[in-house]
Amino acid sequence: MAKFQLKINGKTQTVDVDPNTPILWVLRDHLNLVGTKYGCGIAACGACTIHLNGVAVRSCSLPVSSIGTGSITTIEGLSQNADHVLQKAWEEHDVPQCGYCQAGQIMSAAALLKRKPKPSDKDIEDAMNGNLCRCGTYLRIKEAIKTASKNL
Amino acid sequence: MSSSIPSYNRRKFLKATGIAGGGLLLNFSWLAGQALTPQELAAMPAEWFELNSFVKIAANGAVTLYSANPEFGSNVKTSMPMILADELNVDWQKVTVEQADFFPKRFNRQFTGGSQGIRQGWKPLRTAGATARQMLHEAAAQNWSVPVAEISSANGMLHHKNSGKSASFGEMASLAATLPVPKNVQLKKESEFSIIGKSKKNVDLKNIITGKPLFGIDHKVPGMLYAMIVHPPAFGMRLKSVDAASVKLMPGIKDVFPIKIMNEEYLRNFFDTATFIEMVAIVGNSTWEVMQAKKNLNATWEVAPDTTFKMAGFQGNSTTQTIPGGLESTEGHRKVFEEMRKKPGNILRKDGNPEEAFSKASKIIERTYTAPFLAHNTMEPVNCFAHVTKDKALIYGPTQAPEFIVGTIADRLGMPKENIQINLARMGGGFGLRAYSHHMVEAAVISQKVGAPIKMLYTREDDMTYGIYRPTYTATYRAALDQQNNLLALHVKAGGIPESPLHQNRFPAGAIDNYLAEGWEKSSNITIGAFRAPRSNFIASAEQSFLDELAEAMGKDPIAFRLELLNRAMTNPVGKNNDYDAKRYASVLELVREKSNWNSPSDAGNHKGVSAYFCHNSYVAEVVETSLKNNKLVVEKVVAAVDCGIVVNPDAAINMAEGGIVDGVGNALFGELSFNEGIPDKKNFDQYKMIRQKEAPRKIEVHFVNNGKEPTGLGEPLFPPVFAALANSLYKATGKRFYEQPFLPQLKANEIAV
Structure with a gap:
């Protein structure tokens, strides 16, 4: 066990965990931030996507010891009042079915728009291809990202 | 009023x-x-x-x-x-x-x-x-x-x-x-x-997009421990012994013990499907610590003999079910298919005199279709919270069917049903899988043993390898034609491991004078369960692919040919018990013909394929349009015509329809689980290819028949027709028929990238 000071959603939090613990489980089990989801544990489905210094990363494969002073954003910290341009677009297009993968989808999309505010269809496909949606809401996800991009 | x-x-x-x-x-x-x-x-x-x-x-x-x-x-x-x-x-x-x-x-x-x-x-x-x-x-x-x-x-x-x-x-x-x-x-x-009839947003939308705790996996109470199971590595194996000491002293580990979720004499119900009755449970302070112990656990497994159990029938009777012992492989399943194709099946329906019609035929077309086992792969893996005290149990988790598991939990815990409270979590997908809620028993047994509230979680690998799959199927269709290419008779023989996919009274039964349907099934220790439109999801693909090939052999347009058959079923049906409404069936084909501009040439380089199916009380026709630019397959467009009566929440209905279509394209192209000596060949999403953003259709249009009839469902009916509509489109694009699911290997063999 070791103590880590983590900057999460603008707040510094201390946890005492095995240094190899993926940040996903630190968020979920130790900090009650359960919006970030477990899907595969091998960075193959995107359900656990968070931002590390504004870049989309798969939290299931990132040990807490590797975070250092990096700044983490989770779905809970994406906006104050569910008013991130992507969250609004997700509402407009009523994207989710079961909803389980959607936090990861939104976090991947948010990192894309930060990097590329006017993404092409191909940019969207490339950026979102790592996020599985078993319900098959891919077309709505793509449309919602385009709407968000327009509203930026 | x-x-x-x-x-x-x-x-x-x-x-x-x-x-x-x-x-x-x-x-x-x-x-x-x-x-x-x-x-x-x-x-x-x-x-x-x-x-x-x-x-x-x-x-x-x-x-x-x-x-x-x-x-x-x-x-x-x-x-x-x-x-x-x-x-x-x-x-x-x-x-x-x-x-x-x-x-x-x-x-x-x-x-x-x-x-x-x-x-x-x-x-x-x-x-x-x-x-x-x-x-x-x-x-x-x-x-x-x-x-x-x-x-x-x-x-x-x-x-x-x-x-x-x-x-x-x-x-x-x-x-x-x-x-x-x-x-x-x-x-x-x-x-x-x-x-x-007016679109309303998902009532949980805001909670979903802000990451609120909605799912069983998100649940937590003070004092809760984390649990995982270790199940046998192969179908046909069982737990022999476990060395709890091998991991008990690892950090954060509280307890390690074997669990048994059903007693031998327990009278199971239809939804009590559970692959492994005995497993090992590991309980600890955090998910990660339990995962580490799971990796290091020393347990030995052995090949199980044939086993039997009693199952309650729907009419109050009970039957004895036998699960064969042994380690099964996909190669062995293929051999079973070949053997069973040669043997007569059980005659499920016979109209006219098909044998005589075939003996008189001037041409016989025979085609065989197959499809593999499929895993549901819900995004939220199996999990369940349970807090069992001396005389009460509180269960919270994902289930499609609490009523079918409450008695099982009660029996196993030794409590009256009234003392079992099951609360329903939003589920991260279901697709039929969660009609089988053995995980609730597992969680309850673990909580009872450790005397604390616990949350049990399957890893993705546990989830993908524990069974309750879509069965593997095959179907052989034969058509007898006369010299003028008139259809004289149709024969289907279909079976599966461990169930037959046939719905013998569905179209095209009722539209053909001489018709024979035979089914067979072969038992297996690989457990199966409902998977989005059970049985229909395969038989629709075989039937609708065959009708396409038959129409071509008869020199007919595929939609016109189906409408001809439906007209016969409407005006002068053959036989009894035809369980579809030919008029409603025809109406979705007519609508899809119009909306897909079927009779106009496709955009340059695009190829259209059609399919239609009736299941779960709803009628669906679909036209899939593909292109092969630079030898890369793109599903350009899917147009669906749907008759589900009154549409309650139109935008959500379209969402559901889109999902069914995307799921169909994905499973038709990629879905496959094979076995070697009882071991599934795929354990996680790096191996099990699921459809992703890049492979999704570029465009989906959904059109509803507006007929004011009482509403029927949409979760399943959009799924079965996709497979054949895609195969029929691929035939136009490549000149090759696609008989074996998934289609990816054949596409690759033809140097087509997906």
Whole structure:
């Protein structure tokens, strides 16, 4: 066990965990931030996507010891009042079915728009291809990202 | 108002009770089982009046509707309350929907599956809403001393035109709750609907996009421990021994022990499917620590012999089921297919004299289709929370069918059913898998053993390898043609491991004079279960691919040929028990022909394929359009025509339809689980290819037949036709027929990238 000071959603939090613990489980089990989801544990489905210094990363494969002073954003910290341009677009297009993968989808999309505010269809496909949606809401996800991009 | 009086037996679920105080709220899983925040508590009205099991109205006019069915993404939690709210005449904006707990005394059918939620909920929900509305009308009439017939209501307000009086539902709720439940209530006409047919957003939308705890996997209570299971590495194996000491001293580990989820003598029900009755449980302080112990556990496994168990039949009888021992492989399954194709099957339906017709044929077309086992791969892996104390059990987790597991839990824990409370979590996907809730028993047994609340989680690898798959199937279709290429007879022989995919009374039965359907099945220790449109999801692909090839051999347009057959079934049906409405079937084909511009040339480089199927009470026709630019397959467009009667929540219905189509394209191209000596060849998403953003169709159009018929379901019917529509389109694009699912290997062999 070791103590880590983590900057999460603008707040510094201390946890005492095995240094190899993926940040996903630190968020979920130790900090009650359960919006970030477990899907595969091998960075193959995107359900656990968070931002590390504004870049989309798969939290299931990132040990807490590797975070250092990096700044983490989770779905809970994406906006104050569910008013991130992507969250609004997700509402407009009523994207989710079961909803389980959607936090990861939104976090991947948010990192894309930060990097590329006017993404092409191909940019969207490339950026979102790592996020599985078993319900098959891919077309709505793509449309919602385009709407968000327009509203930026 | 129409004067129709529903025949539905309301006594079962309608009981008016006035309940004072917010204490009642504690019984309900507000926001999916999470405790109320102080803000939420403050916003709660002091008094609620429950008009029946589904409707609660507060003195301040707030309306709560209970959604009885478990939600796995098909929108029942929004669409079903919409039906009720419409009859109630309430403002949808003021409605809060709460997931009801499993409560069989109050709710008739808390089951999500078979695309039946909307269809079977239609009358009861309308009746519940209309009954509550009527009681509010009567309360207002009593209060204002006017005839009840003069009361009207809209948007949660009651009005009396002559006196100009009006009041909110909340003002009359306490009086209404004391009134007798009316015997007869009037339901609205379709033209009077104000909520049904108007798109409403998913009631959980905001919670989903902000990452609120909604799912079983998100649940946590003070003192809760984390649990995982270790199951045998192969189908056909069982636990021999476990060396608990091998991991018991690892950090954070509390306990390691074998669990048994059912006793040998337990009379199982149809949904008690569980692959491994004995497993090892590891319990600890955190998910990660338990995962580490799981990797290091020393357990030995052995090949299991044949085993038997007793299963209750639907008519109260019971049968003995045998699970064969041994380690099965896909190669062996292929050999079974070959052997069974040579043997006669069980004759399931025979019209005319097919043998004679085949003997007279001048041409016989015979084609064989196959499909592999499929894993459901819900995004949320199997998990469950359980807190078992001396005489009570609280279970919270994903299940499509709590009623089919409550007895199993009770039996295993040695408690009466009444002491088992199952609360329903929003599910991260279901697709049929969660009709089998063995995980609830596992969690309960673990909690009972450690004497603490626990949350059990399967890793993705556990989830993908423990079974309850879509079966592997094969079907051989034969057609007899005369010299003029007229169809003389059709013969289908289909089977699977371990069940046959045939629906022998479905189209094209009823449209062909000489028809023979044979089925067979071969048992297996690889467990199977419902998977989005069970059986239909394969037989539709085989049948609709064959009809396409047959139409070509007969020199006919594929849609015109199907319509010809349907016309025969409509005007002069062959045989009895044809279980489809040929007219509705034809109407979706006609609609898809129009909307896909079937009779006009495709855009340059695009190729159209068609398919149509009827299942789960709904009719669907689809046209898939593919292109192969630079030898890269792109599904350019899918046009679907759907007859599911009245569409309750149109945008959500389109979403569901899109999902079914994407799922179909994905499984047709990629879906496959093979076995070697009982071991599944794929364990996680790096190996099991699922459809992703890049492979999804570029465009999907969904068109509904507007016929005012009572609504039927949508979760499943869009899925089965996709496979053949895609195969038929690929034939146009490549000149090759696709007989074996998934299609990816054949595409690769033809140097086509996906």
